[in-house]
Each structure stands twice: as structure tokens, then as C-alpha cells.
Amino acid sequence: MNSNFLQTPIEYLKGVGPNRADLLKKELGIYTFQDLINLFPNRYLDRTQYYKIGQIQQTNAEIQIVGKITHLKSVEQKRGKRLVATFIDETGKMELVWFRGQKWIRENLKLNTPYVIFGKANRFNNVYSMPHPEMELLTDHEKSIRSAMQPVYPSTEKLGNSGITNRVINTLMQSLFTDAKNGFAETLSLPLINGLKLLPKSEALFNIHFPKNSTLLAKAQYRLKFEELFYIQLQLLRKNMLHKSKIKGYTFDRVGAYFNDFFKEHLPFELTGAQKRVIKEIRKDMGSKAQMNRLLQGDVGSGKTIVAFMSMLIALDNGFQACLMAPTEILSVQHYNGLLELCNKLKVSISILTGSSKTSSRREIHENLENGTLQLLIGTHALLEDKVKFKNLGLAIIDEQHRFGVAQRSKLWHKNELPPHVLVMTATPIPRTLAMSVYGDLDISVIDELPPGRKDIKTVHRYDANRLRVFRFIRDEIDKGRQVYIVYPLIQESEALDYKDLMDGYESIVREFPQPKYQISIVHGKMKPADKEYEMNRFVKGETQIMVATTVIEVGVNVPNASVMVIESAERFGLSQLHQLRGRVGRGAEQSFCILMTSHKLTQDAKTRLQTMTRTNDGFEISEVDLKLRGPGDIMGTQQSGVLNLRIADIIKDSEILKIARSYAFEVLNDDPGLAKDFNSPIRNAYAALVKFKNIWNYIS
Ligand code: ADP
Ligand code: MG
Numbered sequence: 235m236n237s238n239f240l241q242t243p244i245e246y247l248k249g250v251g252p253n254r255a256d257l258l259k260k261e262l263g264i265y266t267f268q269d270l271i272n273l274f275p276n277r278y279l280d281r282t283q284y285y286k287i288g289q290i291q292q293t294n295a296e297i298q299i300v301g302k303i304t305h306l307k308s309v310e311q312k313r314g315k316r317l318v319a320t321f322i323d324e325t326g327k328m329e330l331v332w333f334r335g336q337k338w339i340r341e342n343l344k345l346n347t348p349y350v351i352f353g354k355a356n357r358f359n360n361v362y363s364m365p366h367p368e369m370e371l372l373t374d375h376e377k378s379i380r381s382a383m384q385p386v387y388p389s390t391e392k393l394g395n396s397g398i399t400n401r402v403i404n405t406l407m408q409s410l411f412t413d414a415k416n417g418f419a420e421t422l423s424l425p426l427i428n429g430l431k432l433l434p435k436s437e438a439l440f441n442i443h444f445p446k447n448s449t450l451l452a453k454a455q456y457r458l459k460f461e462e463l464f465y466i467q468l469q470l471l472r473k474n475m476l477h478k479s480k481i482k483g484y485t486f487d488r489v490g491a492y493f494n495d496f497f498k499e500h501l502p503f504e505l506t507g508a509q510k511r512v513i514k515e516i517r518k519d520m521g522s523k524a525q526m527n528r529l530l531q532g533d534v535g536s537g538k539t540i541v542a543f544m545s546m547l548i549a550l551d552n553g554f555q556a557c558l559m560a561p562t563e564i565l566s567v568q569h570y571n572g573l574l575e576l577c578n579k580l581k582v583s584i585s586i587l588t589g590s591s592k593t594s595s596r597r598e599i600h601e602n603l604e605n606g607t608l609q610l611l612i613g614t615h616a617l618l619e620d621k622v623k624f625k626n627l628g629l630a631i632i633d634e635q636h637r638f639g640v641a642q643r644s645k646l647w648h649k650n651e652l653p654p655h656v657l658v659m660t661a662t663p664i665p666r667t668l669a670m671s672v673y674g675d676l677d678i679s680v681i682d683e684l685p686p687g688r689k690d691i692k693t694v695h696r697y698d699a700n701r702l703r704v705f706r707f708i709r710d711e712i713d714k715g716r717q718v719y720i721v722y723p724l725i726q727e728s729e730a731l732d733y734k735d736l737m738d739g740y741e742s743i744v745r746e747f748p749q750p751k752y753q754i755s756i757v758h759g760k761m762k763p764a765d766k767e768y769e770m771n772r773f774v775k776g777e778t779q780i781m782v783a784t785t786v787i788e789v790g791v792n793v794p795n796a797s798v799m800v801i802e803s804a805e806r807f808g809l810s811q812l813h814q815l816r817g818r819v820g821r822g823a824e825q826s827f828c829i830l831m832t833s834h835k836l837t838q839d840a841k842t843r844l845q846t847m848t849r850t851n852d853g854f855e856i857s858e859v860d861l862k863l864r865g866p867g868d869i870m871g872t873q874q875s876g877v878l879n880l881r882i883a884d885i886i887k888d889s890e891i892l893k894i895a896r897s898y899a900f901e902v903l904n905d906d907p908g909l910a911k912d913f914n915s916p917i918r919n920a921y922a923a924l925v926k927f928k929n930i931w932n933y934i935s
Contacts (some may be wrong), residue, residue, distance in 0.1 A: 239414065240268035248409045249402075257398060261390045267410055271418075273403070274442055274458070274882045275385030278451065281352065282382040288325030290355050290362050298352045299323060300372060303330070303345050319343070321351065321364075328355065329363035338397040348372035352384075366394075368401055383445040407443050421920035422461060423913050426898060432457045442882075456891070459883040463895035465924055466671060468917075471899050474677070475907065483525030484628055484652055489517070490551030492580055493544065500579050502540075508683035509537055515679050516545050516657065520629070526655035529673050532681030533853035534661045534817030535688065541681070542631045543573055545657060550582060550609055554628025554654075557611040559618075561634045563588045564770050568792050569633070570612045577610065587613035587622070590767075627654045634660065661817065662810060663853035665861050667889035670896055682854065691820040693828040693848045695804075704829055705746050708798060712752065712779045716797040716824065721815055723806045724759060724784035732784070733760065739802060740782050753778040794822035804830035804847075805840040809860040812847050839863055861886055 244264055245255035258264040264273060285297045301323035308315050317339060319330040330351065332339050353367035387403045418436045420427075427434065433441070433450075438457040445451035505513070512530065519526035532538045546556035558573075560566045570586040577584040585599050585608055599622075602608035606625035611617065658676075669678055696704055708718050720743060722736040740756055747754065755769040755778040773781045774793055781796075799819045801807065807815070812830070820826035830844055846859045865886075883891065902909075902917065909918040 240266065240271070240418075242267045244270060247406060248413075249406055254396075254398060257393060257396055261393050262388065267414075270406065270410060271439060271443075272881055273387055275387050277386045278445065279352070279384040279386060280382065281384045286325040287321075287323050287328050287362070290328070292355075292357050296352060296354055298350060300348060300350050302348055303343060306340065306343065306345065308336070318363075321349075327361075329361055330367050330369075331363050331365045333365070334391070335395045335397060338395075342397075343369070344371070350375045368399065370401055383448065383451055385443060385445075411440065411443070419919070420916045422464070423902075423915075423917050425913060426464075426902070426917075430460065430894075430898075432460065435461075455882065458881075459888050459891050460895055462881060462883045463888065463892045464899055465921065467892075467896040467899035468903065468921060469924070470671070471896075471903055475903065477527060478522075478524040481525045481527075482523055482652055483520075483655055484552070484554065485523055486517075486520040486548050486552040486554070486628065486655075488552050489548060492547040492550045492582065496544065496547055496576070496580055500576060502576075503685065505540070506537065506681070506683045506685055508532075508681040509541055512541055512679040512681055513544055515677075516541070517548060519677065520545070520548060520655050525653050526629075526657065526677070528655075528657050528677045528679060529669075530657055530659045530679045530681070531663060531669070532659070532661065533663055533684070534814065535684060535821060536661075536681040537685055538633075538659045538661070538681065539569065539572065542633070542657065542659060543576065545631065546610055546629055547580075547582075549628035549655075552628065554626050555603070555606070555609055555611070555624050556629040556631070557613070557617055557624070557627060558631045558633065559613060559615070561614070563590065563614055563767060564774070564791055565633065566612055566614050568774075573610070573612065582610060583608050584610040584612065587611060587616050589614060589616050591616065629657065630654045631657045631659065661814065661853075663813075663857040665854065665858050665889075667892050668861060668885060670892060671885060689820065689825050690851045691799075691816055691826045691828050693816065693830065693851075695830045695832065695844045695848055698831060698833050701831070704800065704831070707827075707829075708780075708800070709747070711798050711827075712747075715795070717773065717776065717779050717781070717793060717795050718798040718800065719781045719783065719796060719815075719818055720800045720802065722782070722784050722802045733758070735803070736782070736784060743780065743782060747780060752780065754780045754782060757781065757783040759784055791818065792821055793818070795824075797822065797824045797826040799826075799828045800831060801828070802831050803833075804844065805832045805836055807843075809843050809846060809856055809863070812843065813853055813856050816847070816851075 243255070244250055244258055244266055245252055247267065247270070250258070258270075262269075262273060264270050279296055281298050283298060285299050287299060287301065290297065299321075301321050303319045303321055304327075305320040307318055309318050314333070315336065317332040317336040321328050321330050348371070350370050350372055351364065351367040352369075353364045355362045355364045357363075385400075385404065387400055389398075389400060389403075393399075418439055420435045422432065422435070426432065432438075433453045433456075435457075437450075438454040441450045441454035442458060445454065512532075516526070516528065516530075519528060530538060530541065532541075542558060546558070549556040558569060560569055566586055566588050570584070574584060583602070585595075585602070587596065587599050591599070599608065599611070603611065603622065603624050611622075611624075616622070664673075666680075711718060720739070722732065722739055724732045724736070736758055740754075744754060753772075755773045757766050757769045761769075769778075770781075770791065772778045773796075774791065776795060796819050799816055801812065801815055804812065816828040819828065828847070830847060832840070832844065836844070842859065842863060846856055850856060885892070902914065905911075906914050909921060
């Protein structure tokens with residue numbers, strides 16, 4: 235079957251016509267025959283069994299009955315009319331009920347003619363009734379090529395009301411398959427089909443719409459899911475390959491004095507295996523001729539900073555400058571202070587540039603950047619200002635990726651002839667399978683190991699009623715010299731209420747922890763940035779023992795002496811937020827604690843979140859649960875990507891197929907980068923069609 239047939243506009247299909255075509259386009263995005271074929275069922279109904287009306291029991295299961303309508307009437311009720319049919323078989327009678335689409339039903343239903351009905355029966359006043367049954371004339375039912383596994387297609391209320399029922403879609407599908415005579419072009423190569431024992435395309439399509447049995451259905455699903463994921467991965471991997479062949483970068487082939495001196499003389503601790511592996515990956519990238527474009531994922535506290543520093547030393551060893559950009563002033567200062575000491579030992583020049591840098595030091599920095607005497611620059615968004623011109627920026631590192639947009643990332647590129655290598659660091663763990671799809675075109679390094687000797691943060695869940703005991707615990711910890719965070723939710727929709735909660739909480743904390751013995755910082759979104767910085771700094775310096783805050787502290791501050799994190803209304807936070815907040819403690823040598831405070835009213839999801847937090851400290855495990863609870867739509871960075879537009883595969887449930895698809899896509903491209911070999915022609919054609927109709931580049935970062 236040639237591809238022109240599949241591109242036929244949907245109105246030309248028997249049984250469609252202009253009105254239905256309009257609806258199909260608007261409601262389901264079906265413009266062509268191809269679109270209809272790719273409308274895959276959400277689920278299948280088992281229609282092997284027939285019931286008699288006399289056998290119905292109240293079970294909520296879907297049942298199928300053969301009988302006749304003897305009578306049809308409209309019944310007025312408070313909220314509009316309903317249409318009620320009396321339906322009988324030889325064992326009894328029941329009612330069929332419609333609330334919507336009554337006109338169409340009235341005009342089209344035949345009285346005293348055998349129908350097969352299908353749906354859920356409820357019992358009202360001793361009579362069974364079935365709302366909105368699926369109906370089909372028994373004669374059609376017997377003729378149809380439909381199987382006992384009946385597909386249920388995605389639909390909308392509007393479609394249902396306009397008479398385009400599941401049954402109708404099914405009939406359209408039948409006429410399409412009859413016209414196509416089952417000849418659909420193969421879209422995978424023979425080696426793939428044979429190697430994975432996949433169903434051929436035509437057979438897979440037939441069985442997804444008209445499954446002969448559950449085994450064939452499963453095979454059809456596998457083949458189509460594989461194909462869908464395979465082509466996404468193929469596109470991502472090709473993009474990555476093109477990037478590498480097209481976007482040249484500086485080749486850092488030298489590992490010189492700075493790196494070696496640091497490694498041999500000044501390394502403050504033994505690197506973990508994961509850190510060593512990641513540094514190797516980065517070195518290899520920067521040593522090639524292509525620009526590095528790498529994402530470094532590592533849980534809070536996994537030691538990304540030292541990796542960043544050693545990568546910057548490689549740039550320096552090759553005669554280039556490097557910069558590190560952080561989302562807030564405080565974080566920049568912390569990075570700067572941490573690295574300053576190491577830089578002094580190595581005689582590397584380093585400066586910090588933020589919004590509050592003085593004009594004089596700003597001028598000096600600009601000058602020294604341009605003449606090359608300044609080697610490392612740390613800072614905030616201020617680094618992106620036009621006045622900031624590097625002599626030769628070789629590596630740009632961005633900490634806490636989600637605070638910077640992609641646009642800002644690319645702005646850094648335009649400072650010299652060749653783009654600098656880019657390393658983006660994130661502490662938001664993303665399940666691997668999701669990362670493969672969202673960031674599939676970036677190279678990914680993962681630090682999946684914490685430095686040794688790190689104590690797990692003890693996490694407990696306490697109800698508001700136990701607040702006094704929690705306060706007593708906090709007092710004990712402060713007596714031992716520790717510091718404490720108390721965090722309140724701030725959620726846009728109810729900002730005023732949240733603000734009141736925060737202030738009420740603050741007052742009760744001030745009462746419980748009176749001055750001068752206790753000093754308290756407060757930070758929230760309504761404060762001026764300068765005031766926020768001031769309060770944060772008092773806490774960072776240890777002048778205050780308690781930090782009361784909304785989630786503004788979510789990203790980054792490092793106060794190793796803080797050992798308790800109390801999260802108020804913890805049920806209102808998402809899992810990844812809870813995990814990020816908890817990561818603020820446990821940074822020093824002391825045993826740290828996280829206390830999740832909630833009321834007694836908890837949803838099932840909230841319970842799961844709290845249990846997950848008390849069970850594990852592993853960010854990747856937590857992100858897997860998060861993904862299951864929320865679906866991929868709410869996970870950072872997925873919104874723009876194609877992950878959500880999957881037709882048949884499920885990014886969570888089909889992660890195994892995804893891994894296989896990715897490795898096969900990789901093999902195919904590795905063996906035949908241009909998809910030029912004869913046996914790859916089905917892939918070449920399908921790929922060309924995909925790129926033509928849907929330019930995936932545009933919506934993957
Ligand atoms: P993050 O990945 O959250 O940015 P950091 O780089 O701030 O983590 O590291 C957290 C803490 O762990 C720092 O105090 C750092 O000095 C320490 N650290 C990092 N790597 C190691 C290691 N291999 N052994 C011991 N301590 C380490
Ligand atoms: Mg960090």
C-alpha cells in the first residue's frame with residue numbers, strides 16, 4: 235500500500251463525510267487515514283460472554299445482553315430530560331437510559347429488533363438500568379470482523395453527543411482496513427523484526443484494532459510500542475550525533491599542571507568511584523573535537539562541586555578561562571568561598587560577580603576577563619550581561635539547571651568564536667528512563683554514590699498535635715549547638731492564606747523560643763531581596779539558630795551546622811520538593827533529622843509521599859515514586875518534550891521496552907549513520923516521513 239493512500243483526507247473514508255470529518259479533526263486531531271489508523275484503543279472489553287437479563291447481579295462489571303427495545307419514552311426530571319427504553323429478553327426486562335444525545339438515539343434506534351447491548355447495569359427501585367449502553371444490531375454484530383476483544387477508543391463528550399460513538403469509530407476502522415486490503419508499509423527493518431521477533435507492521439495494526447486473541451494483542455502492542463519509542467530515540471540520538479559532527483568545540487587534550495597539582499597535592503578527600511567516572515567522561519568529551527553538552531545529575535550532597543572545579547582546571551590547563559553560574563547570590567558566594575581556598579593553593583585567579591558587586595570591582599573584573607588575567611569567574615545571572623566579555627571562555631558550568639532557561643544557556647555560547655563546553659549540573663534526580671527521553675540529545679553523567687561516612691537523615695512524620703514534643707526536640711538540638719530550619723508551604727493560589735500561616739507560625743515560634751537566648755531569621759517571598767539576603771546570611775554565619783522560611787531556601791544554601799529540617803503542612807509539598815528541602819540538612823558530621831508535620835487529614839497520595847520520605851533517602855528512588863504518582867507531565871522539563879505525546883507506549887510502564895528501543899536505535903545508527911543501507915530503507919522512509927510531518931527538534935530542548 236503506498237503512502238498516498240494513508241495521506242488521504244479523512245472525509246473520503248466511507249461513512250465519514252464533511253460533518254463527521256470536522257468533528258474528528260477538532261476532537262481527535264484525525265485529518266488523514268493514517269491518523270485514524272494511529273488512533274490506538276485505550277483498553278479492550280471482553281465480549282466473549284453473553285448474559286440474560288434474569289442473571290444480572292449488582293457487580294459493576296460490564297455485561298453484554300441480546301434483546302429488543304419494546305418502548306421508548308422521555309422522562310422529565312429536575313435537571314433536564316432523560317430518554318428511557320424498555321429492553322427485554324426471554325428472561326425479563328430492564329431499562330436503558332440516555333441523558334445526552336437523545337435526539338440522535340430517538341431517530342436511529344429501531345424498536346422490536348434484536349440488538350446486542352453492552353455496558354454497566356445499576357439497580358434502581360428493583361429494576362436494572364443501563365446508562366448509555368453501547369448498542370449494535372444483532373445482524374451487524376454477527377457480520378462484523380470485530381473480535382471478542384473489543385477495543386475502546388479515546389473519545390470526547392462532544393463526539394459521543396454527536397453520535398460518533400466507539401461503535402462508529404470501530405466501523406470506520408473496519409472500512410479503512412477493508413479498503414487498505416491489509417497492506418500497510420513496513421516501517422522497521424528485517425534485522426530488527428527478526429532479531430526481536432516482532433509482528434510485521436500490517437499484522438500489528440490489524441491486531442491492535444481487531445485482536446484475534448490476547449496473545450496476538452500483546453504482540454501487536456509490543457511491536458507498536460517498540461516502534462514508537464524506537465523512533466523517538468532514533469531522532470534524539472541523531473540530533474546528538476549531528477551536534478557532535480557539526481558543532482565544533484575547543485579540544486582540551488592537555489591534562490597539565492593545575493589538574494595534576496591539585497589531584498596529587500590538594501585533593502581534600504578521596505574521590506568517590508562515581509566522581510572519578512564522571513570526571514573521566516567530562517575529560518573525554520572536552521578532549522574530542524566537538525562541543526561538550528553534558529548534564530551532570532547528582533543528588534544533593536553527592537559532591538558535584540569538586541567535579542565542576544576539576545573540570546575547570548582542565549580548561550585552565552589548556553589556556554582557557556572557565557565560569558560557574560549559580561541561581562542565587564548566596565549560592566554564588568558559597569561556591570566562591572569554597573573554591574577561593576583551593577584556588578589560592580594553586581595560584582589560580584578567581585573572582586565573583588553578582589548583582590550587588592560594586593562598580594569598581596565590576597570594572598576590574600571586566601578588564602581582567604578581557605585581558606585574560608582572570609581565570610575563573612563565579613556568579614549569578616550577572617555573568618550573562620553584555621559587558622561581561624571573556625578573552626577565551628572554554629567551559630561554562632551551570633549549577634541547578636532548573637533555575638535557568640535554555641535561552642540563557644545558549645546566551646553564554648555567543649562570547650567567542652567556538653562555543654565553550656557546557657556542563658549543566660542538577661540535583662533534581664530524574665528517573666533514568668525519563669532522562670533518556672527528555673534529555674536524550676544531551677550526554678548524561680550521573681553521580682549515583684554519596685561520599686563515604688555520610689549519615690542518612692532520620693526522617694519522621696508527626697501530627698500537628700505533637701507539636702510541643704517537636705519543639706522540645708528542637709530546643710535540645712539547639713542546646714547542642716545546632717541550627718534548625720522550619721519551612722512553610724507557599725503555593726501560588728492561596729498565597730494570602732499561606733502567608734498568614736507563616737506569620738502565625740513565626741509568632742508561635744518566637745513565643746516558644748524567646749530572645750535573647752534564641753535568635754530567629756525569617757525569609758519569605760514578600761521581602762525585598764536585600765532583606766532576604768541579610769536574614770539568610772545571619773543564619774549562614776550562625777548568628778541565628780532558627781530559620782523560618784517559605785520554600786525560598788529550596789535551592790542550594792549550605793549550612794553544615796544545620797541538623798534539623800521541620801516541614802510544616804508537609805502533605806502539601808510534592809515529593810521532589812520534600813527531598814530537596816531535606817537535602818538542606820545532613821551536610822555536616824552530625825546526625826541530622828527531618829520532621830514532616832501534617833494534620834490528620836491525608837489523601838492516599840499524601841500518605842504515599844510521607845511513607846516514601848520516611849523510608850528512603852535515595853533521590854532516584856524518590857523520583858521513581860514521584861513519577862508514578864504524578865505521571866510524567868509534572869516532572870521537571872518534560873512539558874516541552876515529546877514524551878507526553880506518546881500514542882501507545884507509556885513512559886513509566888514501558889521503561890524496559892524504552893531501554894531496548896534506545897539500544898537498538900543506537901546500534902542502527904552506529905552501523906549506518908545515514909540510514910543508507912538497503913535493508914534500512916523502511917527505517918529511512920519512516921524517519922523521513924516523521925521528520926517531515928512533525929519536526930521533533932522544535933520541541934525537544
Ligand atoms: P552537591 O552535589 O550537593 O553540590 P557538594 O559538592 O556541595 O554537593 O558536596 C557536599 C559535601 O560533600 C561538601 O562538603 C564536599 O566537600 C563533600 N564531599 C564531596 N565529595 C566528597 C568525597 N569524595 N569525600 C568526602 N567528602 C566529599
Ligand atoms: Mg551544589
